[in-house]
Amino acid sequence: TNLQRHILITGGAGFIGSHVVRLFVNAYPHDKIINLDALTYAGNLENLKDIEDKPNYTFIKGDICDYEGLLRIFKEHSIDGVIHLAAESHVDRSITDPFSFARTNVLGTLNLLEAARQTWQPDFTGKRFYHISTDEVYGALSFDDAAFCETNRYDPHSPYSASKASSDHFVRAYHDTYGLPVILSNCSNNYGPYQFPEKLIPLFINNIRHNKALPVYGKGENVRDWLYVEDHARAIDLLFHKGKSGETYNIGGKNEWKNIDLIKALIRTVDRLLKRPEGSSDKLITYVTDRAGHDLRYAIDSSKITHELGWHPSVAFEEGIENTVRWYLENQEWLDRITGGEYQKYYEKMYG
Ligand code: NAD
Numbered sequence: 001t002n003l004q005r006h007i008l009i010t011g012g013a014g015f016i017g018s019h020v021v022r023l024f025v026n027a028y029p030h031d032k033i034i035n036l037d038a039l040t041y042a043g044n045l046e047n048l049k050d051i052e053d054k055p056n057y058t059f060i061k062g063d064i065c066d067y068e069g070l071l072r073i074f075k076e077h078s079i080d081g082v083i084h085l086a087a088e089s090h091v092d093r094s095i096t097d098p099f100s101f102a103r104t105n106v107l108g109t110l111n112l113l114e115a116a117r118q119t120w121q122p123d124f125t126g127k128r129f130y131h132i133s134t135d136e137v138y139g140a141l142s143f144d145d146a147a148f149c150e151t152n153r154y155d156p157h158s159p160y161s162a163s164k165a166s167s168d169h170f171v172r173a174y175h176d177t178y179g180l181p182v183i184l185s186n187c188s189n190n191y192g193p194y195q196f197p198e199k200l201i202p203l204f205i206n207n208i209r210h211n212k213a214l215p216v217y218g219k220g221e222n223v224r225d226w227l228y229v230e231d232h233a234r235a236i237d238l239l240f241h242k243g244k245s246g247e248t249y250n251i252g253g254k255n256e257w258k259n260i261d262l263i264k265a266l267i268r269t270v271d272r273l274l275k276r277p278e279g280s281s282d283k284l285i286t287y288v289t290d291r292a293g294h295d296l297r298y299a300i301d302s303s304k305i306t307h308e309l310g311w312h313p314s315v316a317f318e319e320g321i322e323n324t325v326r327w328y329l330e331n332q333e334w335l336d337r338i339t340g341g342e343y344q345k346y347y348e349k350m351y352g
Contacts, residue, residue, distance in 0.1 A: 004030050004031055004032060005028075005031040005032070005080055005081050006031070006032045006034065006077050006078050006079050006080050006081070007024060007028075007031055007032065007033055007034065007079075007080075007081040007082070007083060007240075008034045008036055008073065008074075008077070008079045008081070008082045008083070009021050009024065009033060009034065009035050009036070009082075009083045009085065010036045010037065010064055010082070010083070010084045010085055010086035010112065011036075011037055011043070011084070011085035011086030011087060012035030012036070012037050012048070012059075012085070013035065013037040013039055013043035013044055013045050013047060013048065013059075014037070014042050014043055014044075014047075014085065014086070014089070014196075015042070015047075015089075015190065015192075015194055015195040015196060015199075015229065016085055016132070016190055016229055016232060016233070017035070017037070017085040017086070018044075018047035018048050018194050019192070019194070019229050019230055019232070019233040020083060020085065020233045020236050020237075021033060021035050021048060021051070021057070022048065022050070022051050022233075023230075023233045023234070023236075023237055024083075024237070025051045025054050025056060025057045026051065026054075027237065028056070029054075029056055030056070031056060032056055032058065032077070033056055033057050033058070034058045034059075034060060034073070034077050034079070035048070035057070035058070035059045035060070036060045036062050036064070036073065036086070037059070037060075037061065037062075037086065038061065038062065038063040038064070038086070039061055040088075041196075042089065042090075042196050044194075044196075044338065045059065046334065046337070047194045058077075060073060063108075064086050064104065064108035064109070064111055064112055065103060065104065065107055065108050065111060066111075067111045067114065067115065070111055070112060070115035071115050071118065071119065073115075074115050074116065074118075074119040075119055079116075079119070080120075080126055080127050080128075081127065081128045081129075081130070081240065082112060082116055082128070082129045082130060083130045083132070083236065083240055084109065084112055084129070084130065084131045084132060085132045086104065086108060087104060087105050087108075087163075087164070088100055088101045088104045088105055088160070088163070089160070090160070090196075090198055090199070091136075091158050091160045091161075091291070092198070092291065093160075093198075094158055094159035094160035094163070095158065095159060095291070095292060095293075098159035098163075101159050101160055101162075101163040102159075102163055102166075104163075105160075105163035105164055105166070105167050106163050106166045106167050106170070109131065109167035109170055109171065110167075110170050112129075113129065113170060113171065113174045113180065116129050116180060117174065117178055117180055120180075121178070124179060124180060124181050127180075127181050128181050128182075128183065128240065128245070129171070129174075129180055129181060129182045129183070130182070130183045130184075130185075130236070130239065130240050130243075131167065131168065131171040131182060131183070131184045131185075132184075132185060132187070132236065133164050133167070133168050133184055133185065133186045133187070134161065134164050134186055134187060134188075135148055135186050135187060135188045135225070135250065135252065135298050135300050136156065136157075136158070136160065136161035136164065136295065136298065137154050137155075137156050137161050137164055137165040137168060137186060138152045138153075138154065138155060138186070138298075139154070139155030139156060139157060139161075139295065140155075140157065140295035140296050140297060140298070141296065141297040141298065141299055142296060142297065143223070143296075143297060145297070145299075146301070147225075147252070147299035147300055147301040148186075148250060148298070148299065148300050148301060149250065149301045149304075150186075150247075150248045150249065150250050150304055154168075154169075157293045157295055158293055158295075168184060168186075168248075171184055172184070175245075175246050181245040181246075182245065182246065183239055183240070183243045183244070183245060183246070183247060183248075183249075184247075184248040184249070185235065185236070185239055185243075185248065185249045185250070185251050185305075186248065186249075186250050186251070186300070187227065187232055187235070187250075187251040187252065187300070188224065188225035188226065188227050188251070188252040188253060188298060188299075188300045189224045189225060189226050189227065189298075190226075190227055190228075190229045190232050191226055191227075191228065191229065191320065191321075191324055192228050192229035192230060192320065192323070192324050192327075193229070193323075193324065193327040193328075193331070194229075194334075195229070196338065197335055197338060197339060200259070200262075201262075201266065201324060202328055202335070204263060204266050205266060205270055205324070205325055205328045205329070206328065206335055206339070207284065208266060208267055208270040208271070208281050208284060209270060209274065209328075209329065211281070211284065212284065213284055213286040214263060214267075214284045214285050214286060215286055215288040216259060216260060216263060216285055216286065216287050216288065217259070217288060217289075217290045217291050217294060218287070218289075218290035218291075218294065219260070219287065220258065220259040220260025220263065220285075220287070221258060221259070221260070221296070222258070222259050222294060222295070222296055222297065223256050223257065223258050223259075223296065223297035223298070223299070224256070224257060224259065224262075224297075224298055225252045225253050225254070225255055225256050225257075225298055225299050225300050226253050226255050226257060226262070226317065226320075227251065227252060227253035227255065227313060228253070228313065228315035228317075228320035228323075228324075230315065231253070231313045231314055231315055232251060234311065234314070235249075235251045235305060235311050238305070238309050238311050239305070239309070242309055243305075243308075243309070244308075249302075249304055249305045249308075250300050250301060250302050250304060250305070251300065251302050251305060251311075252299070252300025252301070252302045252313075253300075253313045253317070254302070254313065255313070255317050256297075256299055257317075260285075263285065264282075265321060266321070266325065267279075267281045267282060267284070267285075269321055269322060269325045270325055270329070273325060273326060273329055274329070
């Protein structure tokens with residue numbers, strides 16, 4: 001149909017959110033894309049400079065914990081679709097400050113669900129509430145366990161994953177109790193441009209560049225699955241438009257890496273692009289005390305979205321890493337502005 005949709009994207013100034021906003025603004029010029037973001041330390045409107053003047057794009061600075069504010073936005077903008085990405089997203093921060101994770105991830109999600117229900121009822125036709133979650137809700141795998149399926153039981157270990165698990169349960173409860181047309185996806189680790197440099201890949205690229213130590217948790221044996229962020233954004237587009245209401249879909253890169261091997265790949269790529277002798281940055285690797293409750297391995301079985309909707313990751317890891325390293329090396333000012341302020345104090349507290 002030609003009907004214009006009014007899609008509220010929360011957390012659109014963050015890492016994944018900015019890629020999702022860009023994709024929707026460019027791909028759906030007849031839809032109105034409203035980006036709601038509180039601009040916490042992790043939110044950066046610079047991530048969206050290239051699309052901010054587009055006529056179908058609106059930014060609203062606001063907190064998902066402000067229920068009255070959400071009601072106003074739903075009514076004023078006749079919101080009929082939600083793609084919910086706003087969250088506190090960093091596991092290490094959740095260990096030092098669990099309350100802000102419960103506040104934003106649990107209560108914030110509940111506020112959004114309730115604002116949607118109140119403004120959309122009694123007729124949910126044409127409406128959709130899409131909640132973005134993580135594979136970390138499923139807990140940890142050993143090296144030879146099968147990858148997580150949508151039917152795995154929840155077993156979160158960190159305050160971050162516990163808060164995301166809780167929000168997922170609220171989303172399903174709104175479907176089962178009130179009939180809210182929800183959809184959920186649980187994705188593995190994302191990487192790519194515009195990721196806040198407290199996360200492993202941008203942090204380490206920047207440290208290698210500046211000959212700073214690379215703090216590796218434990219022995220670097222933990223395994224993560226990595227997905228290029230634009231592949232995640234494409235999956236979100238597909239699920240928002242074609243996924244089945246009430247369903248959960250796992251999204252992953254079929255791309256498991258031991259932390260230490262990933263770090264060595266980053267070192268090789270940065271050294272090569274900076275024309276340094278091979279192996280010259282290996283000495284930066286510094287083993288530090290393991291993260292408390294550190295999950296050994298995550299792996300995701302994404303055959304459901306592949307079979308139902310034909311999605312599969314399109315960016316090979318070598319290509320994705322090359323693009324990503326290149327982007328951070330070429331966007332030093334973006335990094336400098338971020339690492340200048342508050343973030344620096346946090347970094348010093350965490351890593352000395
Ligand atoms: P991010 O930290 O880069 O961005 C989060 C955004 O949410 C920021 O722009 C921030 O300002 C905003 N925000 C935080 N609290 C808010 C509040 N109370 N009200 C409104 N806005 C608020 O996070 P990300 O890595 O882009 O993750 C986005 C979503 O995807 C999260 O829900 C996260 O759990 C999920 N996820 C992330 C990954 C990953 O690898 N990064 C993997 C799977 C799922």
